[in-house]
Amino acid sequence: MLIDADAMLGRHPRRDTGTGSITEALDRMDRFGIAEAVVSHTLSWLHDPATGNRELLDLVAGRPRLRPCWVMLPDTCGETGTPAEFVAAALAGGVCAVRAYPADHGYDLAGGDCASMLAALADAGLPLLVDAAQAGWPTVESVAAAHPGLRVVVGGIGYRQLRQAAGVLSRTGNVHLGLANLSSHCGLEWLVDRYGAGRIVFGTGAPLRDPAEAVTRLLWAELDDADVAAIGSGTLLGLLPVGAV
């Protein structure tokens, strides 16, 4: 079974990715044999997190294959409520993960501004999803060290970052890598051999990325079926909050 931990609804302003509708997302999942997806909304990323988070819950209501993922902000300006309010609303809405865009949203994920929000996520068992380009590896490591109960999934590794990723994986136990654009030659097998399939989470990056990349990369990997199954869904299910599985 494949569960996509890195998918998005909504339009994109700088690329033709379709309408970003629920229908398109489900059609795409069917085409690639993806059972479920953790979805954020571009409205939360590229316009207004608070509004996007609210609208995402309305969009996925009654769609059990789509698990909502909210976008966090530091609580410095009160845009998404206090950390306690944000987390309570997220859990009440069935949110299973929270995504951060510190580069695009102009804050420091590892600084004091986000500490209380990240602590609240850790307490709630909500994993934090963040792309490598949004945070950088020193920030990821600082966050993971400061919040050892927080599960962090770093996506969008590309093919140039194994040196940094390997260091952080070696020094932490709560950092995982997403498969979307994890494109180092033989990198997936190398990572699984070193750190285990439990550190890798299937994700496509759709619709900005073509799901064919991650699906082909995983199924044609030089890995046994048990590791492929773990990466395909098992690792993610182990990261989600209690009650969300």
Added chain:
Amino acid sequence: MNAITSAVWSRRPQTSVRIVDAHAHAGPYSLFFIPEASPDAMVRVMDRCGVAHAVISSHLAIQLDAAAGNAATAEAVGRAPDRFTGYLTVNPWQDPDGELARWGDDPRFGGIKLHPDLHDYPLTGRRYAGVWEFARRTGCPVLTHTYDGSPYNDLDEVDAVAAEHPDVVIIAGHAGATPLGFDRAVEVAQRRPGVILEVCGSFNTGPDIARMVRELGPDRVVYGSDFPFIDLRISLGRVIFSGLAETDQAAVLGATMTRLLQWRSGQG
């Protein structure tokens, strides 16, 4: 579901189509760690997926030393001639005419590789004159790196050299590399019949590849992966799941590139 996608889902190598990777390298690269960069490991990955052949230029050749790197490419091809063909890398700063003279008649090489971005030299520059003369005279295809907006190998440079050398087959590596670059690459290829689009890179998608084939035809678009720079399966998956008709897909995956590599058989 066709035979290739069925092979993916069942996790076995595909055997229904001859796949030729038109854009590959070999060996380590200083900017980042590649776990298994050797030609032997590349063949193992090719076997895992059912890729018959790859056209390679060593990373040593494109990154640092064309002479030593071309020798490394030749050695890799010589050890597995049924799996690899070489691209002769021409660095405009490192005796370009000498490299052409040294390797031009060597059957281990089936194409020429230019990387203007890595060598800080424009595709339109005079130091490449010998390349175009050799390619025109022999029919040897020329693969050039392209990147939309680059000062050295933007689509405008591809357009200019294709206009100046209409008899040369120019393979536009990465097809412009970005969504805007794909649009511009298609426009250049529509104007210049000698231009072939090669589809590897970080930003291409199956729908973009299908559109290139719709606009240009399956004899103008070739699959490449850039491996081991990038994992072979990333670009391959895009083509496999692109929704192309089977004959068109077979052309993109290998038939068109196989034809482009036949130029030596036409030489006296």
